[in-house]
Amino acid sequence: MSNLPARLPSTEAIEQEWARRRLPRFLAYESAGNWKTARHLELLCTKLEAVERGDIRRLMIFMPPRHGKSEVTSKKFPAWYLGRNPDKEVIISSYSADLAYDFSRISRDTLAEWGPKLWEVDVAEGNEGVKAWGIEGTRGGLKAAGVGGPLTGRGAHVAIIDDPIKNWEEAQSKVIRDKVFEWYRSVLRTRLAPGGAVVLVLTRWHEDDLAGRLLKMAESGEGEEWEVISLPAIAEENDALGREVDQPLWPERFPPEEYAQMKKAVGSHIWVALYQQRPSPADGSILKRGWWKFYKAPPARFEEVVQSWDCTFKDSDSSDYVVGQVWGKVGADKYLLDQVRARMSFPETLNAIRSLTAKWPAARAKLVEDKANGPAIIATLSREIPGIIAVNPDGGKVVRASAVSPDIEAGNVFLPDPTTAPWVHDFIEECAAFPNGAHDDQVDAMSQALNRLSGKRKVAAHGVVVGKSAAAEIQW
Template sequence: MNRPQEEWARRSLAAFAATVRPDVEWTPFHRAYYRLLDAFAEGRIRRMMVSVPPQHGKSFGASVLLPAYLLGRDPRIRIAVASYSFALAGRFGQQVQRLMSEGSYRTVFPATLIKGTGPRVQQERTARRTAQEFDCVGFGGGLKAVGRTGSLTGDRVDVLVADDLYKDALEAHSPLVRERIWEWYHAVARTRLHDASRELLVGTRWHEDDLIGRLKRTEQVVELSEWGQTEGVPTGTWVAVSFEALKTGPPTELDPREEGEALWPGRHSAGWLAQRRSADPTLFEALFQGNPVVREGLLYGDFGTYAALPAGLLRRANYTDTADTGEDRLCSICYAAAEDGLCYVTDVVYTSRPMEETEAAVAAMLERNGTTLAQVESNNGGRGFGRAVERRLREVGVRGCTLRLFHQRGNKEARILTHAATVVRQVRMPEDWRVRWPEFAADVCGFRRVFRANAHDDGPDALTGIVETELAPRGGRILAGGFSKR
């Protein structure tokens, strides 16, 4: 190993990882993940919570490479690595020891030695080294691995790494287990920390009231989307990052993927992830998307589905709810109203992309579905959106679609809650709707009765609008060419 490479490996966790484990795969996700861990190692981020899908290498980076790197930089610090079981935490500790015993590690950090790896025989007599605990010879630092109920009594903790404190969904959905972890974190782990300590929580999400979820509700948290946010983080503030298996929303500086792209396509392709999502959308949202939703208290039951549209269709219609704010999503739903009194959803545009893109997408959807009546809420920019869609339809020669703009005066929360049962009773979805429109399905199926608990209400709002339209159709002035506006 040449000198420049050694020096670079001492200054960067990514360079260190590439030096001691040349087989590490460097996807854009892994580069971002190690950059975050590097900011933590340097102390620019002192409290960080990271949600990562299973089998994406989070534990190797956070619970093996990071502790070894930190002890190489400063063999005086005391690190605690905690996980859901004593055995798993111990395996992390053993992997750290094996790494620190290798020649490539000692070349980068020659001063950091553990018992049995160096010439300091006299000093080694007092150094501890067991499967779950070891000291750095001559410096007093080291690592201790504990289960989530393990003791840290008498130990100073400079760096706490809590990696997957919940074993599975059964544990995470147990109020008793969640409360025990909360008590252990406050009564055991935090009592060993001091003003300069650092905390790292990594894991997959199982439940909205897990440790990460509860800390987000009770403490100051900054959701990271730009690298500049890692500078000047206020003391005591958590930095939170969630890496989705399938990207939703527009690209960010931290995660520049396009919507729908897989996080690690070489390991988990978008197609494979879509299959997992269709099998259990709620579980997928938690484990792979970092967006856990408790099944209790959901507003909607299971929607009825259909394999083919029935005979006796009355009209092909559409309802569009434009995005009110930057965080909202446009939801445009095409459906067929039938003689049996049901509304059969045929197509959906559900996105947070900018208006210039959604205008074209909605116009194209209206054309391919043969829509004859399209209702667009004119609130908060909806009027301009509707006119733009009208113009695009004219440009492609569509004349048979009546576009009706109206102002929605009803209270959104009251409307959605009031019509929830009717929506489930009257609306039918295609059999593959969870696969065709996964984000729409996740937000609708996971919608909670407690309104403030929901991140997005755009899907339920549009479905409610469909029911209201069919129960009490609105009038409007028909314009030349088949379009109308109010």
């Protein structure tokens, strides 16, 4: 008997075994190492592997355009899935039949090349069309169709919907959105095998798109529960990848300056929807886009000028912005004159208030909400800067914003011309998305100022708050 150790598996054999087991390793193997991974694509692969195992049955993935979602989900995953499960059926669909057929062709060719080597699985002879193809010796295979098209003759253990809406114009059409939803409900969903999975991967175009409707039904208890992974281009709070706020999604391919140029090119409204995955109503919800008025030059004199501050420090648990605004009033009209908005530490916030006070000496009243980090600001600056007023608002954010919306609707609220103040675009987008947007600090500072300038306030006795130095307290 030989005492020699058994031969170790070759590097090629090891790579093949990893490719059989793990989707990202398959992507690297079948591309001869040319596939470039990224954190968001690794997460996508992890979720698709959970779908293959049966651990996830309803999955939504939201991603910006050109970030690899289709390459992984619609082109390669079906081949890997059918290699591992040759007796299963897959349906793949997109906004057009031609695009779905392209996905099908790439999946078919990938499995035809690597299936025999990795899983001893091959595409059935004489059944290699892009509309539908099968697995040799089994009932498994893939069916491709455009959203709205027929799916007769095939079931699905996994149904993939990749971008069910083509473009912005179609997304704005309620007729098209209704057709997509009815097709999903009456056609695709009915083809699902018991225990089957649906994967919806898309760029958000509209708050009432297919994902929006399904999530709304889930929230009301009328629909199925979904696992949702939202991957905005620029990280926000509670990021799925654990990114710090403002970190880009794929810096190796889209560095921050590329995103900045894209935002400038498409505009804030489209950017927030397509790249941040937070579509808002076209005209806004409580604060409509069409209500805003603009000025090129402010009035020479104002009856009253105020500062309004919404303070949350970046070293707290929240990562909201600190916002300071300057507002002026002439008659019934109110003008947003200046704004500071950034993530600031406590010292940075103090310096921002000092700086804005020096820049706008006519803004005698400095309104600071007496919640969150406001008390620390009030306590520190009330002996240094005159006119620090602690504001203790009644009601929630929606109530306060609703209270000032009539002034905006009536055309009595003016913003700087966006051509000279580009930040106004983001201000309008936040207002339009309120109360469902990622941030509301600009809205809070605005409603605080407009309520003051509209006289909707009640000052405490003697205008002094006991225990808060000389700061006056105002209750809306």
